[in-house]
Amino acid sequence: MNDIQAEERAVLGVDLGGTKILAAVVTQSGNIISRAKKKTKPAKPMEDILGRIEACCREAVEASGIPLDHIAGVGVGSPGPLDPVKGIVIETPNLNLTGAPITPYLNQKLNLPAFIDNDVNVGTLGEFVYGAGQGKKDVVGIFLGTGIGGGIIIDGRLLHGFSYNAGELGHMKIRAGGAKCGCGQRGCLEAYASKTALIKRFQRAVKKGTKTILVDLIGDDWSKLTSSVFKKAVEADDKLVIEEITRAGKYTGLAVGSLLNILSPEMVIIGGGLMEALGDRILTLIRQFAQKNSFPIAFDGVQIVPAKLGDDAGILGAAALACRHLAKS
Amino acid sequence: MNDIQAEERAVLGVDLGGTKILAAVVTQSGNIISRAKKKTKPAKPMEDILGRIEACCREAVEASGIPLDHIAGVGVGSPGPLDPVKGIVIETPNLNLTGAPITPYLNQKLNLPAFIDNDVNVGTLGEFVYGAGQGKKDVVGIFLGTGIGGGIIIDGRLLHGFSYNAGELGHMKIRAGGAKCGCGQRGCLEAYASKTALIKRFQRAVKKGTKTILVDLIGDDWSKLTSSVFKKAVEADDKLVIEEITRAGKYTGLAVGSLLNILSPEMVIIGGGLMEALGDRILTLIRQFAQKNSFPIAFDGVQIVPAKLGDDAGILGAAALACRHLAKS
Numbered sequence: 001m002n003d004i005q006a007e008e009r010a011v012l013g014v015d016l017g018g019t020k021i022l023a024a025v026v027t028q029s030g031n032i033i034s035r036a037k038k039k040t041k042p043a044k045p046m047e048d049i050l051g052r053i054e055a056c057c058r059e060a061v062e063a064s065g066i067p068l069d070h071i072a073g074v075g076v077g078s079p080g081p082l083d084p085v086k087g088i089v090i091e092t093p094n095l096n097l098t099g100a101p102i103t104p105y106l107n108q109k110l111n112l113p114a115f116i117d118n119d120v121n122v123g124t125l126g127e128f129v130y131g132a133g134q135g136k137k138d139v140v141g142i143f144l145g146t147g148i149g150g151g152i153i154i155d156g157r158l159l160h161g162f163s164y165n166a167g168e169l170g171h172m173k174i175r176a177g178g179a180k181c182g183c184g185q186r187g188c189l190e191a192y193a194s195k196t197a198l199i200k201r202f203q204r205a206v207k208k209g210t211k212t213i214l215v216d217l218i219g220d221d222w223s224k225l226t227s228s229v230f231k232k233a234v235e236a237d238d239k240l241v242i243e244e245i246t247r248a249g250k251y252t253g254l255a256v257g258s259l260l261n262i263l264s265p266e267m268v269i270i271g272g273g274l275m276e277a278l279g280d281r282i283l284t285l286i287r288q289f290a291q292k293n294s295f296p297i298a299f300d301g302v303q304i305v306p307a308k309l310g311d312d313a314g315i316l317g318a319a320a321l322a323c324r325h326l327a328k329s
Numbered sequence: 330m331n332d333i334q335a336e337e338r339a340v341l342g343v344d345l346g347g348t349k350i351l352a353a354v355v356t357q358s359g360n361i362i363s364r365a366k367k368k369t370k371p372a373k374p375m376e377d378i379l380g381r382i383e384a385c386c387r388e389a390v391e392a393s394g395i396p397l398d399h400i401a402g403v404g405v406g407s408p409g410p411l412d413p414v415k416g417i418v419i420e421t422p423n424l425n426l427t428g429a430p431i432t433p434y435l436n437q438k439l440n441l442p443a444f445i446d447n448d449v450n451v452g453t454l455g456e457f458v459y460g461a462g463q464g465k466k467d468v469v470g471i472f473l474g475t476g477i478g479g480g481i482i483i484d485g486r487l488l489h490g491f492s493y494n495a496g497e498l499g500h501m502k503i504r505a506g507g508a509k510c511g512c513g514q515r516g517c518l519e520a521y522a523s524k525t526a527l528i529k530r531f532q533r534a535v536k537k538g539t540k541t542i543l544v545d546l547i548g549d550d551w552s553k554l555t556s557s558v559f560k561k562a563v564e565a566d567d568k569l570v571i572e573e574i575t576r577a578g579k580y581t582g583l584a585v586g587s588l589l590n591i592l593s594p595e596m597v598i599i600g601g602g603l604m605e606a607l608g609d610r611i612l613t614l615i616r617q618f619a620q621k622n623s624f625p626i627a628f629d630g631v632q633i634v635p636a637k638l639g640d641d642a643g644i645l646g647a648a649a650l651a652c653r654h655l656a657k658s
Binding site: 081090137138152154159160161162163164165166167168171174175178185186187251254255257258259263264265266292293298300302 | 587590592593622
């Protein structure tokens, strides 16, 4: 393969989520050539879901105009925990893929080298290679959404740890004996600063009679509390929403400060739906409380910045994952 | 240099503490050939302290019978924060070495390549290379003493982070808004599980009239609360001491659990004076609460073990530090 061909090498990046599958054909330099999207239908049999992943990949490749056998490989970001070496999902409570051999399946069906990693690791890798973290070496990614996920990059490489499941930053303990988390443990960051945690507190407040624009916006259907609803409530200066977001921002800042003391990264990238909805308002709080909860030597040089790639972090990170594995082999 | 000489290569390891300086001549395989010890006299002028470090090195070399110019290099573990690249101590509140150019000084005076790192990093490296962590790749060291220090080894290498000061595990935040720590921050592990934290709670309890054997053992001179006093109190089944140690063990376990979720190491090594005094009693609690505060996937494979090298972790780690740097150059 000559240099020009090497430059033009394209891979498939797949972002496998509980509600939708995104696939894209991406060049090594991070240009998205084509995209495809399918519903995950998470309750269907495992074979159906695997088939939908494959179909989504084929659709993206077809749209790219590149023959499948010219695609260099496929990377997948998947909910975890998983075994990235065997390519098997260990457990996915909300998605019928527990035990699914995702990369062996894709490898066989598409005849492409296939690689997999945890979705949040992949998102962090996407931001690291093509987004906010370009040119850095030591980066922590924290994604604030329904849950809270994290990814750690040390010296340019994703930290997997012994179990392959390092980076569970939503389940750092920030308050011993504190709020119960969805994971069954107590005092996790996720129990304080995820959308799920916020909804719980909103519900409690509304029950107690606290006035909030949220009720006008979504009635009592909390599943409608999207990022744009959050944004509207903040723009309307809703007291409850602002109070609760402030609280979540402070806890996130404390967790970031703690991570600075532990890992001393060069950059912390904050992403996810909540971050996108709240922007500078939450970022400023996170920075303030990170400073309050870390040593000056770890805080002074660090950049705490918003993610840049939005929803594309998943497909771009999955593409980067494939490129990195292929470069090694 | 032929193979046999290479095998026999010896280095100096220096453990610089607030009260004493330890130096040793150590072979590459971790045999301590000779030792020397001097008081640090931390309040003396910086030049005096540097001179005492040099003198301690020379004494150890003399005792080894190896000519100084046959020593391959010198490694130093020092209180921090410090800049290991320039070899300069950034700040040492209890030791008059702020700004001291330790490795340039030793390099010039002894005419040896000199290397430095944070004392707890060096202790962790000692355990990793010659102690409990032999043969592992991903190890976390936590040292419970007057304060709490930590060291993180990822893929066989000490994690320094961007500021060179990663691994401040005593200053993980485990209880938002919690107890005030000596560092000025709140809710740090050190504010719950260090000797300093325990003494504060003992003092408060004694003031309130709680009976404890500690009063018989040390009167009201809390500086006499050594590890052996702790041991005696535990052996006498002292209610207060056991309660407080249990509390400290639980918090330490929670912090370890949190670290398993973040880093997923293969092994956690617990060392320091408190650990040595309390042994299995505190280790069992740490394991229990680590399990309670981490995901099964991160807990199941991990070994949580006591440090093996005791006070020699510092000199052996410093020797390992020198050997590793020399192997690279």
